[in-house]
Amino acid sequence: MSRICRRQLLRSAGALAALGAVPGFLARALAAATPGSGKTLVLVFLRGGADGLSIVPPVGDPAYRAARPTLALAPPGRDGGAIRLDDVFALHPALAPLRPLWSDGTLGIVHAAGLPGATRSHFDAQDFCESGTPGTKSTGDGWLNRAVQRAQGPDGAFRVVALQPTLPRMLLGDAPAVAMSSLGQFRLPGGPGGSSAFDALYAQAVDTALRSTGLETFGALREAGSAKLAQLPPANGAEYGNAPIARRLQDVARLIRSGVGLQVSATDMGGWDTHVGEGTEKGQLAVRLAELGGALAAFARDLGSRWADTRVVVMTEFGRTARENGNRGTDHGTASVMLVLGGGVRGGRVVGGYRGLARPQLFEERDLAIGTDVRSVLWEAAAAQLALRDPSTVFPGFNPGAPVLG
Amino acid sequence: MDPDCRIDAMRVPHPRGVPEGNSWAAPVFEIISMRFTPLGLALLLGCATASPGSSPPAPGAATDARLAPLQLPRVSWSSEEQAVHLLDRLAYGPSPRDLRQVEAMGPGAWISWQLRPADIDDRAIERRLADFPSLAMSTRELVARYPRAKKVAEAKGISLEGKSPEALRSELAEVVNPFHLPRQVGAELVAARLIRATESRRQFQEQLVDFWFNHFNVSADKGPVRWMVSPYEREAIRPHLFGTFRELLGAVAHHPAMLFYLDNWASGRLGLNENYARELLELHTLGVDGGYTQEDVREVARCFTGWGIRRPKEDGSFEFHPMAHDRGSKRVLGVDIPAGGGMEDGERVLDLLATQQATARFIARKLAQKFVMDAPPPALVERVAQVFLRSGGELTATYRALFESPEFWSDAARGSKVKTPLEFTVSAVRALGGTTAGDVPLVQALNRMGQPLYRAQPPTGWPEVAQPWVNPGALVARIDFGLRLASGRLTGTAIPLPPAGGPPEELVDRTARAVLHRPLGEQTRATVLAALGASEVMPDGERRPIDGLKLVGLLLGAPEFQNQ
Numbered sequence: 001m002s003r004i005c006r007r008q009l010l011r012s013a014g015a016l017a018a019l020g021a022v023p024g025f026l027a028r029a030l031a032a033a034t035p036g037s038g039k040t041l042v043l044v045f046l047r048g049g050a051d052g053l054s055i056v057p058p059v060g061d062p063a064y065r066a067a068r069p070t071l072a073l074a075p076p077g078r079d080g081g082a083i084r085l086d087d088v089f090a091l092h093p094a095l096a097p098l099r100p101l102w103s104d105g106t107l108g109i110v111h112a113a114g115l116p117g118a119t120r121s122h123f124d125a126q127d128f129c130e131s132g133t134p135g136t137k138s139t140g141d142g143w144l145n146r147a148v149q150r151a152q153g154p155d156g157a158f159r160v161v162a163l164q165p166t167l168p169r170m171l172l173g174d175a176p177a178v179a180m181s182s183l184g185q186f187r188l189p190g191g192p193g194g195s196s197a198f199d200a201l202y203a204q205a206v207d208t209a210l211r212s213t214g215l216e217t218f219g220a221l222r223e224a225g226s227a228k229l230a231q232l233p234p235a236n237g238a239e240y241g242n243a244p245i246a247r248r249l250q251d252v253a254r255l256i257r258s259g260v261g262l263q264v265s266a267t268d269m270g271g272w273d274t275h276v277g278e279g280t281e282k283g284q285l286a287v288r289l290a291e292l293g294g295a296l297a298a299f300a301r302d303l304g305s306r307w308a309d310t311r312v313v314v315m316t317e318f319g320r321t322a323r324e325n326g327n328r329g330t331d332h333g334t335a336s337v338m339l340v341l342g343g344g345v346r347g348g349r350v351v352g353g354y355r356g357l358a359r360p361q362l363f364e365e366r367d368l369a370i371g372t373d374v375r376s377v378l379w380e381a382a383a384a385q386l387a388l389r390d391p392s393t394v395f396p397g398f399n400p401g402a403p404v405l406g
Numbered sequence: 407m408d409p410d411c412r413i414d415a416m417r418v419p420h421p422r423g424v425p426e427g428n429s430w431a432a433p434v435f436e437i438i439s440m441r442f443t444p445l446g447l448a449l450l451l452g453c454a455t456a457s458p459g460s461s462p463p464a465p466g467a468a469t470d471a472r473l474a475p476l477q478l479p480r481v482s483w484s485s486e487e488q489a490v491h492l493l494d495r496l497a498y499g500p501s502p503r504d505l506r507q508v509e510a511m512g513p514g515a516w517i518s519w520q521l522r523p524a525d526i527d528d529r530a531i532e533r534r535l536a537d538f539p540s541l542a543m544s545t546r547e548l549v550a551r552y553p554r555a556k557k558v559a560e561a562k563g564i565s566l567e568g569k570s571p572e573a574l575r576s577e578l579a580e581v582v583n584p585f586h587l588p589r590q591v592g593a594e595l596v597a598a599r600l601i602r603a604t605e606s607r608r609q610f611q612e613q614l615v616d617f618w619f620n621h622f623n624v625s626a627d628k629g630p631v632r633w634m635v636s637p638y639e640r641e642a643i644r645p646h647l648f649g650t651f652r653e654l655l656g657a658v659a660h661h662p663a664m665l666f667y668l669d670n671w672a673s674g675r676l677g678l679n680e681n682y683a684r685e686l687l688e689l690h691t692l693g694v695d696g697g698y699t700q701e702d703v704r705e706v707a708r709c710f711t712g713w714g715i716r717r718p719k720e721d722g723s724f725e726f727h728p729m730a731h732d733r734g735s736k737r738v739l740g741v742d743i744p745a746g747g748g749m750e751d752g753e754r755v756l757d758l759l760a761t762q763q764a765t766a767r768f769i770a771r772k773l774a775q776k777f778v779m780d781a782p783p784p785a786l787v788e789r790v791a792q793v794f795l796r797s798g799g800e801l802t803a804t805y806r807a808l809f810e811s812p813e814f815w816s817d818a819a820r821g822s823k824v825k826t827p828l829e830f831t832v833s834a835v836r837a838l839g840g841t842t843a844g845d846v847p848l849v850q851a852l853n854r855m856g857q858p859l860y861r862a863q864p865p866t867g868w869p870e871v872a873q874p875w876v877n878p879g880a881l882v883a884r885i886d887f888g889l890r891l892a893s894g895r896l897t898g899t900a901i902p903l904p905p906a907g908g909p910p911e912e913l914v915d916r917t918a919r920a921v922l923h924r925p926l927g928e929q930t931r932a933t934v935l936a937a938l939g940a941s942e943v944m945p946d947g948e949r950r951p952i953d954g955l956k957l958v959g960l961l962l963g964a965p966e967f968q969n970q
Contacts (some may be wrong), residue, residue: 047864120700121688123866165856166874180879185854188886197937198885198963204929205965209824209876214965217878270863275669275681326677327669332684364700 040256041385042312043144043266044245045129045168046292048273049122050316051330052337053357053368054285055095056109056350060088063357067323071330073280080281085109089350093281094289097297101341106300106307108347108405112335112354112371114318118363120332122273125317129374130169132395143378144264145173147394151386154261157220161255163248163267171266176216183230183251188221195221227258238302243291245269249299256306263386272316276327296341308343313381315374321366322357334367338377340405344384351404376400476514479812483820488513490923491820494970495777496520496809497609499825499833500923504609517809520610521648521802531606538594540636545662545722548633552591555582588632595626595636596859597844603832604842614647615639616828617776622658622690623867624667626860630719631667635860637722638663651769651799652760655690659756662715662722668865671715673707674730683707685865691759693768702739708732709743709751760799766791770804772870777808779819780871786813821969824872827855829970830884834891834962837921838901845898847890854883876968888962893955903954910940910952917954921961934960 057073058064059082065072073092074081082090083099089111091098101107115134119125128134132143145160153159160177162168167179180186188195195218202214224230232254240246248267255262271288278285292314300307319336340347353371355361363369379391379400391400481488489508493500496517508516519526535541540548553561555578562581584590603612619639626635642661646654658664664682665671673679683706687698712731716723726749735745741758743751759765770790774782786808793807794800808814825833831852835842842848852859856875862868869875890896892903904917914934918926926934935941937960938952961967 120703121684121694122864123688124694162877165854165879166869167877172873177877178879179877180882181854181856186879186882188882189889195885197933197960200933200937201930201960201964202881204927204933207824207965207969209872210965210968213876213878213881217881220878221882273681275679276672325679326674327672327679329669329672329679331680 039309039385039387040262040306040311041264041381042249042252042310043170043264044249044292044296044312044314045126045170045266045268046272046314046316047122047126047268047270048316049125049318049320049332050272050336051274051278051285051320052111052113052316052335053319053322053330054278054280055092055289056085056089056111056337057082057092058088058111058354058357059090060086061357063322063359063361067357069324070328071278071280071324082281085350088354092286092289094286095293097293098339098341101297101300102348105348106341106343106345108340108345109350110338110340110352110372110377110404111350112352112368113315113338113374113377114335114370114372115374116370118318118334118367118370120318120334122317122332127169129315129317132170132375132378133397141173142168142170143375143394144170144266144382145175145177147382147386147388148175148177148264149173150388150390150393151263153263153386156261157216157223158255158260158262160264161252161262163251163265168266168268171264176212177264178216178220182247183224183254186221186224186230223260227260229254229258229260232258234298234302236301236304238298240298240302241291241294243295245291246295246298249295250302253299253302256303256310274320275325275329275331278324278329296339300341311340311342311344311381311385313378314339314341315378319368322362322368323366334363335370336368338374340377340381346405349405372404373398373400376404380404380406474518476517476806477810478514479810479815481815483815485509486923487820491815492516493609494821494823494833495814496613498603498612498829499836499970501836502839502920504607504836517610517806520608521805523608523611523648526608528607531602534601534605535598538598540591540594541598541640543636545630545633545637546720548591548636549630549720549722552586552588552633554588558582591636592626592632592860593846593849595639596849599859600832600842600844600848603828604835604840611644611647613776615643617773618647618654619643620862620867620870621772622654622664623862623865624663625863627863628667630722631663634661634663634666634722637661648802650760651765651794651801652756654801655756655760656753658690659686659710659713659752660724662718662724665713665715665724666718670710670713671718673713674711674727675732676730678704678707678711678732680704680707683710686755686759689865691768692762692764693771696762696764696768698739705736705738706755708734708736709738709747709755712749713752761795763791763795766794766799770794773804773808774813775870777805778811778814779822783813786811823970824875824968825970826868826870826875827852827857827880827884828859830855830968831887833970834888834967835899835901837962837967838903838958840891840899840901842900843898845896847896848899851883851887851890851896855880855887856883884968885963888967889956889959892957892959892962901958903958906951906954910935910938910949913952913954914938914940914957917957918961921958922964922966924966930964930966 054071054073059073059075076082076084076090080093082093083096084090085102098107115128117135130142131139133139148160158178160171160175162171162177162179164179165181167177171177199218202211205211205214234240234250235257240250252265269292274285277283296312303310315338316336318332318334320330320333325331355369355371357368359365361369375395375398379395380403382388382394388394391398486509489505490500492508492513493504497504511519540552543551559578559581564577564581606612624631624635624638626632638661642657646657668682668685669679670682680703684703686706687696687703688694692698712727714725714727714730716725728748731748733746736743736751738755738758743754767787771782771787774786774790778786789811790804790807794804797803813819831848857868891899891901894900904913914931915925938957939950940952942950944950
């Protein structure tokens with residue numbers, strides 16, 4: 001059944017249900033009509049330009065310590081030192097919870113990832129990462145929405161969910177997507193029945209954006225209510241803690257484990273714009289990384305056997321300057337690091353074409369140069385999870401080249 | 407100009423704490439006290455309708471752009487439609503009081519009045535805000551008066567080492583006054599913003615605070631900015647809403663809140679920090695396509711070295727540090743700034759930026775997006791930009807150009823914008839003449855809809871266009887808010903309900919008219935009546951009276967109320 005056809009059916013079903021003529025099961029039956037692959041793609045966007053050179057420090061690069069006299073992390077083995085990954089790279093000590101994933105090969109790292117046509121503006125760089133068309137501002141939709149449009153999917157109300165108050169740029173577009181702060185707050189008083197009048201009001205809305213959003217909303221509300229999604233406790237002894245990113249990933253895990261057909265999810269985390277007092281094994285960046293690492297580790301554990309069907313990509317809009325600035329921080333730079341986690345990842349290795357921090361190797365004599373286009377990593381993950389074949393429909397005019405981690 | 411020529415403040419008694427909309431749906435006669443000098447009267451009458459018939463200002467009379475009557479294009483809308491559109495854009499939606507005011511004065515005179523907030527008597531609001539002592543304090547006073555709990559404990563010799571969070575909490579609770587914690591500063595500022603947006607008579611001023619604060623965004627979540635953000639709004643934003651863009655830009659550039667938020671306080675000759683310089687060009691003035699280079703960013707950063715803060719965590723006032731300033735020569739946008747300068751290097755950059763074509767277009771476009779439509783026609787942007795440039799960045803003249811444009815008064819503009827969460831919540835309270843104390847439940851509702859006030863983290867502030875705000879999670883939060891507001895479950899925020907009784911159809915029509923200012927569509931009306939059980943008959947044969955709370959909740963959550 002085509003998406004449009006289903007949406008029209010849902011609309012009339014909702015309107016009728018509101019008047020008491022048709023029970024809600026019709027909508028649910030429709031939602032379950034198309035089976036999906038059961039795989040999920042999760043995007044975590046670190047907003048503010050996360051410092052790849054501290055997250056996965058190149059401790060084996062002699063130029064690293066020289067560029068960062070106060071910010072360089074201690075080498076592996078020292079007190080507060082980084083965690084050894086290979087001869088060049090180490091992991092920030094606050095990411096220790098991810099160590100088991102590295103060891104079992106479900107964490108791969110792409111170093112020196114970035115987008116061509118470097119812009120050091122947060123706004124532009126995020127825009128380009130999310131539109132997937134660097135240099136072209138007029139792109140109306142987001143790359144992840146285009147990917148969903150090309151994919152076969154379960155077509156339920158929770159096929160695409162952003163765990164953040166507003167829909168991110170990468171999910172804007174024709175494919176329906178739900179944004180919510182949390183599953184717990186996604187409900188109306190009076191239970192599933194309490195929304196029926198609004199369901200009918202929005203089905204009649206003149207404003208087309210509000211009308212289609214209404215359809216998505218009330219379909220999702222019915223499903224969330226009947227499945228009691230928000231109450232699902234973590235499995236396998238996973239402990240999420242209280243960081244906002246942990247709560248969001250816990251809700252993503254609930255959606256995956258309850259089998260409502262989550263195919264794509266996105267969330268984000270702020271606080272990476274470390275111009276001043278970035279810190280080393282402790283401090284501003286370490287606090288953020290501990291939250292992120294703890295949340296990802298709990299997520300993997302919670303998913304249990306479903307981890308094999310899940311892939312998480314952690315990205316940011318740009319890296320930071322190779323050299324630290326005068327405030328024990330770093331300014332906007334170019335390439336950064338991407339983490340790719342999940343069952344299908346051939347991880348346990350750092351790839352990506354890192355060139356080094358010695359002056360001639362730097363981009364514009366200040367930033368880590370790009371070794372891998374961010375889109376190559378995104379395409380690889382999307383193609384694997386959504387069974388896509390043609391990259392030009394998602395990233396127009398871009399050739400993703402050889403596999404990065406595949 | 408003779409002060410008597412002004413339309414004087416319209417003073418309407420507004421007893422504190424009493425919802426002014428108690429007179430719901432009944433005819434109301436306001437006492438409008440006005441000094442009717444002949445010219446004042448002519449001014450008023452000349453602007454009373456949105457027609458081009460009013461005579462042009464006499465020579466010399468237009469020297470103060472604020473006082474010349476607006477030349478509004480002819481529209482075919484009813485006077486209620488005109489008033490509702492004005493209040494949807496220049497105010498936080500129609501309230502019964504403001505609607506009567508616009509209809510009594512006429513759109514042109516009302517806009518002209520709103521452009522002169524000093525002439526609008528707002529003492530009722532000022533008295534209410536006197537309950538919030540932090541609003542008048544300097545950063546130094548705020549830091550001293552609202553210290554962090556740990557600092558209080560340490561000052562009292564209580565050791566915090568090695569204690570569990572629970573033990574720590576109970577120990578702190580004994581020594582710390584919860585109303586003197588840093589969060590109180592934010593709570594009072596948010597409450598004040600919500601009270602003003604809801605009930606101030608200076609509605610346009612409040613919309614401008616929203617616009618310009620967002621344009622020059624700072625986030626209270628960044629370190630000591632929590633003690634600077636209240637002074638920032640009071641000192642850098644509010645006094646300059648109707649002056650020149652250069653004055654506003656300068657006040658912001660000098661303010662410790664901005665200097666800290668974008669790290670310029672820490673930028674020096676030996677440790678250059680580009681953060682402020684980049685956002686100054688990209689977000690505050692030229693816009694991202696404004697034709698500057700990475701080299702310009704660097705040179706601008708050099709010009710602002712030494713613009714700092716005196717002891718940020720204790721005093722928090724502006725201070726120029728000559729030793730940190732880069733005294734070398736600089737070149738910004740092709741203009742040489744000679745060596746040997748001091749603090750004036752930064753001022754020269756601001757002078758330069760404030761008068762650029764790119765700045766005029768960027769500001770004009772953002773204003774048009776806020777007040778006219780999400781995708782403003784380029785011709786409108788260009789026309790407003792030219793007024794900005796010709797007037798030397800006079801903001802009042804720029805606003806006037808917007809409101810005098812045919813685009814502002816076009817069918818394409820009317821009802822075309824989706825309300826932001828702030829606009830939605832405040833307009834819901836105002837619709838029936840409600841009041842708010844800006845308490846926690848209202849604030850939490852805004853947070854849930856994705857707009858925690860004063861806490862937008864990125865320097866871009868909150869989005870102005872519809873798309874990011876329209877999604878299922880936010881829609882659920884909006885509907886839920888409407889229901890809770892109507893049923894009186896938002897402590898501190900209340901709306902008067904329509905008087906019950908009479909046939910259900912009449913009550914639905916009357917209430918819909920008051921909330922939405924247009925009749926319900928046939929199908930929508932049937933849906934609302936069905937949802938209210940209007941056709942049910944009780945055992946004694948009477949029709950069931952409909953639930954007025956539920957009716958208002960339905961209307962506030964309806965799609966028609968999400969737009970403005």
